Amino acid sequence: MRDKRMTPAEVVAELADGMTVGIGGWGSRRKPMALVRAILASSLKDLTIVSYGGPDVGLLAAAGKVRRLVFGFVSLDTVAYDPHFQRVRQESKLETMELDEGMLQTGLLAASHRLPFLPTRAGLGSDVLTLNPEIRTIQDPYGSEELVAMPALKLDAALVHMNRADRHGNAQYLGPDPYFDDLFCMAAERRYVSTEEIVDTFDGPPQSILLNRMMVDGVVAAPRGAHFTSCVPDYPRDEEFQKLYASTPYESFVDRFLSGDELTYQQAVDAWRA
Secondary structure, rough: OOOOEEEEHHHHHOOOOOOOOEEEEEEEEEEOOOHHHHHHHOOOOEEEEEEEOOOHHHHHHHOOOOEEEEEEEEEOOOOOOOOOHHHHHHOOOEEEEEOHHHHHHHHHHHOOOOOOOEEEEEOOOEEOOOOOOOEEEEOOOOOOOOOEEEEEEOOOEEEEEEEEEEOOOOEEEEOOOOOOOOHHOOOOEEEEEOOOEEEOOOOOOOEOOOOOEOOOOEEEEOOOOOOEEEOOOOOOOOHHHHHHHHHHOOOHHHHHHOOOOOOHHHHHHHHHOO
């Protein structure tokens, strides 16, 4: 079995301008922030980001890395709306496809099954279809019901963060929710997992092994790599730091915390906390 360990910089080197990148996690929970920070430090641009958005979307949008965003929401959970994303969107600096949360899941599921679309009731009777006229409806061939034909959300790459992984790409979540990290990986051509710890064996129930090695192309050891989002049970969301992020102008936040590599970021966070 192949050793798939990589660094954040090596992951970013396999990405390219204009790619469609899916980012796992949910809001401000278990986001692959170390990989997001590596993208911020790179020259990548014109990305299409697919996400149940949190600070991953806020940072990448504010940095001008995003050309198009496909999303169900952009929230910091305890902060209802990411202010950096809000500013970019109000200034009309990126294209958007805003979807019902279930429509986004269905689009990922269609891509994971290599289908062009899947039918769903989600989105019917809402302005989602008005704002996204490219999304069509179909009639149930076995009846008369109108359904949304949600197109597959095909990804060039997926980035997710897990509690544990081995060097071969098997990966485990230990919190209460898998979110849709497996769908992001199955919908993508290339799949990269950052993890709190690389282990030789896993503890816990076998169903917590969400990703198998066939679904993963690279594994990155990234302790506290989801910070400042939560990665329970390893650590909760850093609420005080999140408040700082939400209340600080983007350029000032970058100067203070994002001017170096991942180690520099973690050291800056520790210095701020001290």
